[in-house]
Amino acid sequence: MANRYWNEYQKNIADDHYYYERSCIRQTFFPGSETAFLKMMQDELGKDIFDDFRLHTCTGIGYHTDVVPLETTMTVVARIFSLMKERGYENLVPSCITSFGVFTEMCHMWQEHPELLEQTRENLYKACKREFDMPKNIAHPSDLIFKYRFELAEKMKYRLVNRFTGKPLNVVEHIGCHYAKLFPDKGVGKAEFPYVLAGMIEAWGGHVVDYPERRHCCGFGFRQYLVQENRGYSVSNTKKKLESMEPYEPDFIVSNCPGCSMFLDRWQYTIAEMEHKTYDREGYGIPVLTYEEMAGLLLGYDPWELGLQIHQVQSERLLDKIGIPYDPKQKYNSASGKILRAPEKPENLLV
Amino acid sequence: MIDFGFAIKQTRQENLDKVSLEKYHKLLDLTPSFKRCFQCGNCSATCSARQFTDFSIRRVHTSFRRGEYDGLAEELRKCMLCGKCTLVCPRGVNLRSLIMNMREILDEPQKSGKQ
Ligand code: SF4
Ligand code: SF4
Numbered sequence: 232m233a234n235r236y237w238n239e240y241q242k243n244i245a246d247d248h249y250y251y252e253r254s255c256i257r258q259t260f261f262p263g264s265e266t267a268f269l270k271m272m273q274d275e276l277g278k279d280i281f282d283d284f285r286l287h288t289c290t291g292i293g294y295h296t297d298v299v300p301l302e303t304t305m306t307v308v309a310r311i312f313s314l315m316k317e318r319g320y321e322n323l324v325p326s327c328i329t330s331f332g333v334f335t336e337m338c339h340m341w342q343e344h345p346e347l348l349e350q351t352r353e354n355l356y357k358a359c360k361r362e363f364d365m366p367k368n369i370a371h372p373s374d375l376i377f378k379y380r381f382e383l384a385e386k387m388k389y390r391l392v393n394r395f396t397g398k399p400l401n402v403v404e405h406i407g408c409h410y411a412k413l414f415p416d417k418g419v420g421k422a423e424f425p426y427v428l429a430g431m432i433e434a435w436g437g438h439v440v441d442y443p444e445r446r447h448c449c450g451f452g453f454r455q456y457l458v459q460e461n462r463g464y465s466v467s468n469t470k471k472k473l474e475s476m477e478p479y480e481p482d483f484i485v486s487n488c489p490g491c492s493m494f495l496d497r498w499q500y501t502i503a504e505m506e507h508k509t510y511d512r513e514g515y516g517i518p519v520l521t522y523e524e525m526a527g528l529l530l531g532y533d534p535w536e537l538g539l540q541i542h543q544v545q546s547e548r549l550l551d552k553i554g555i556p557y558d559p560k561q562k563y564n565s566a567s568g569k570i571l572r573a574p575e576k577p578e579n580l581l582v
Numbered sequence: 583m584i585d586f587g588f589a590i591k592q593t594r595q596e597n598l599d600k601v602s603l604e605k606y607h608k609l610l611d612l613t614p615s616f617k618r619c620f621q622c623g624n625c626s627a628t629c630s631a632r633q634f635t636d637f638s639i640r641r642v643h644t645s646f647r648r649g650e651y652d653g654l655a656e657e658l659r660k661c662m663l664c665g666k667c668t669l670v671c672p673r674g675v676n677l678r679s680l681i682m683n684m685r686e687i688l689d690e691p692q693k694s695g696k697q
Contacts, residue, residue: 462588471593504584 240426242419244378245368249280250320252311254327255288257489257521263538264523265326268372271526275386276379280324285314291329295453302354305347308337309355313363323366324375328488331371332409335417338365369417371410373487373522377419377427380434388531391437393482394554399438400482403517404428405472405495407488408448422446428485428522435529444475450498451490469498473510473517480511483518483549485525495519496543503579514581516544528555535561545582601649605687609646612683618673619643625667625677631660639667639677646684655688 249272253265272278290307293299311334315323325331341348355361376383391400406425411418420426425446429439450468455461472495476484486492496519503509509516519542520528527537528550534557539546550557563571576582610616626632626640637660645654658681667677 459587462586463591466588467591467593470590471595501586502590505586505590 240420240424242370242374242417243368244370244374245322247278248320249278249322249324249370249375250315250318250366251280251282251372252286252289252323252325252327252330253282254325254330254489256292256493257326260489260493260541261521261524261538262541263527263532263536264521267527267532267537268326268376268523270532271383271523271530272375275530276382278375281318281320283314283318286311289325289327289330289333291327291333292453292457294333295329296457297454302350304333305337305340305351306354306358308334309351309363310359310361312365313355313361315366316362316364321364321367323369324372325369326372328371328407328409329490331369331417332407332413334366334369335414338369339414341365371427371487373406373410373427373431374419376522376526377430380431383526383530384434387435387529389529389553389555391432391435391525391529391553393552395552399436400552401440401479402432402437403440403442403445403476403479403481403484404432405445405449405484405486405488405491407486407491410487428487431522431526432485435525440476440479440481442476442479444472447472447475449486449488449491449494451494456494465494466498466501469494470502473499473502476517477510481517482552483520483525483546485520485522487522492519492521500543500577500580503577507579509580514579515548516580518542518544518546518549520546528553531555533557535564536566544580596648598649603649605651606647606649608687609680609683612687613676613680615674615676616643616680619671619675620673622672624670624672625675628666628670629661630664630666631662635660637661639681643680643684651688655685658685658688 251269257264269280269282272280288307289311290299290304294304323334325334341351355363391402392398393400406418406428411422411425415421418425418427419430432439448468449472450465452465455465484495486495499510499516511517524537524539528534534546534550534555540562547557563573565571621640621644623640626638629637629639631637637657639661642654642657661681663678663681665678671677
């Protein structure tokens with residue numbers, strides 16, 4: 232009986248032949264995540280996934296901040312779909328949760344209002360003589376890693392276990408609101424029982440922290456952040472989450488959304504500066520990883536190639552707990568071996 | 583401190599791990615009818631003191647119920663004990679008793695109030 236109900240919370244995820252859409256902001260915030268994901272899909276799982284250099288913005292951030300009109304967003308999204316059609320793919324995998332939400336929303340609107348679909352076809356054709364089809368399947372990369380979590384587990388060198396105590400690591404998972412709160416049936420576990428990240432954590436040996444504000448927004452909220460005077464709303468929401476998870480002593484936070492990973496991480500610096508408060512015992516803050524970084528680390532990828540040094544809260548103490556080796560001397564070297572300048576140390580958050 | 587150009591807002595969330603509800607429970611013992619309050623605000627709407635000041639009896643008893651006692655003793659001095667709120671309360675809360683007992687509990691926490 233329980234399984235029958237749980238079936239309603241599952242999502243249809245295509246098995247192979249994916250068209251990957253990179254994210255505008257993720258490549259800056261988490262420079263190693265997308266490459267690591269492609270490596271997992273192609274090298275570890277042997278899937279066909281196409282990384283198209285011609286792709287462009289989905290307009291998501293402009294759309295959600297009301298500076299890009301709906302018709303423009305529809306036409307730009309249609310152009311992305313036309314590029315996918317040209318390459319012969321039908322299963323779209325957008326790296327960014329905002330893009331995932333925008334694609335899902337546009338397709339939903341076109342299904343409900345066929346006249347908008349016709350208008351968009353016309354706009355796209357007039358603008359660039361292109362034609363498009365809606366994707367057969369839209370899945371987020373975290374859906375794919377979730378789907379193949381047991382296959383990946385077989386290849387993993389490490390587990391989410393504290394090697395000093397032998398106990399599972401306490402992991403806070405946070406799914407982006409635009410993953411399962413816009414269209415709940417498009418997310419694994421819907422909005423009520425978010426399971427896409429929790430499933431990975433459990434499969435890889437960790438313990439999922441179920442804390443009171445687990446489903447609360449990370450605070451990003453687009454306009455809450457983009458207008459400087461409004462940023463108090465953003466940081467206050469993040470603080471609410473951090474305060475709520477603090478008593479459970481999480482070893483790290485993992486998220487599937489660029490905004491969430493960014494703000495849960497960077498606001499820890501801001502709160503430390505403003506209120507001299509950190510949310511771990513020793514004053515280092517709680518590391519925040521993307522799901523690709525979490526999977527990549529367990530698969531044995533180099534932490535600095537994954538880009539962990541770019542985060543605000545540094546991850547060496549977490550790597551020590553899992554038993555992942557790293558070379559401190561390589562931390563601020565570029566991929567070509569050039570020595571880059573180490574960043575300044577903040578006053579109130581230890582690094 | 584760095585000037586970020588914005589501030590962290592303090593939450594209005596009730597955190598029952600951080601507040602003590604001892605005084606509220608004492609108040610319920612003294613004026614049990616307060617349990618029936620469903621926060622409609624009729625008491626504030628009819629209040630004579632409300633006509634001339636920013637006093638809100640509903641805000642006062644709601645704060646008391648949440649364990650937020652700061653400034654309430656001073657607020658309660660604005661009440662004239664006319665009893666109009668008691669007349670209009672649809673739940674039969676004995677507001678004059680409630681107000682007297684809140685005053686006593688806040689002024690002299692050791693002394694018990696009267697029904
Ligand atoms: S008794 Fe006090 S609170 Fe009630 S109506 Fe009169 S002045 Fe207002
Ligand atoms: S009128 Fe009575 S029920 Fe309504 S808020 Fe006042 S005390 Fe509560």
